[in-house]
Amino acid sequence: MREALEALKATQGVRVAALLSEDGFVVEEVREEDTPEPGLLSARAATVLGTAKALGQTLGQEGLEEVMVEYPEGALLLVPLPGHHLLLLLDGVRSLGRVRLALKRWLPQIAEALT
Structure with missing residues (x-):
């Protein structure tokens, strides 16, 4: 897990x-070092994912692949996993393509480690 x-x-x-x-x-x-501790973000991130899932159900969509929130100085990417979720804080959306490619490589290993 740590390696991923x-x-x-x-x-x-x-x-x-x-x-x-x-x-x-x-x-x-x-x-x-100079980033917010995930512990400060984690409960609110769980709320964002829950809200996004509920919105998807209202729209008739099954499942949720990811939630991305963009801010002036960065972006937050949340990816649901079995019983967990992955939080990535990015320096901006210009990094999103690289990050999504890395996720394709590492998400299967993370998901497998969680089962």
């Missing part, structure tokens, strides 16, 4: 990579 988070964090543009429990507790994290 470190690899995701090493992707250009990723400032924080954290695995969070479904109820918002930090399981594992890798981050730059």
Whole structure:
């Protein structure tokens, strides 16, 4: 698990990579020193994912692949996993393509480690 988070964090543009429990507790994290602690973000991130899932159900959509929130100085990417979710804090949306490619490589290993 740690290896996958470190690899995701090493992707250009990723400032924080954290695995969070479904109820918002930090399981594992890798981050730059000057970034917010995932523990401060985790409960709110769980709420965002729950809201996004409920919105999808209202729209007749099954499942949720990811939620991306863009801010003037960065972006937050949330990816649901079995009983958990992955939180990635990016330096901006210009890094999103690289990050999504890294996710395609590492998400299967993370999901497998969680089962």
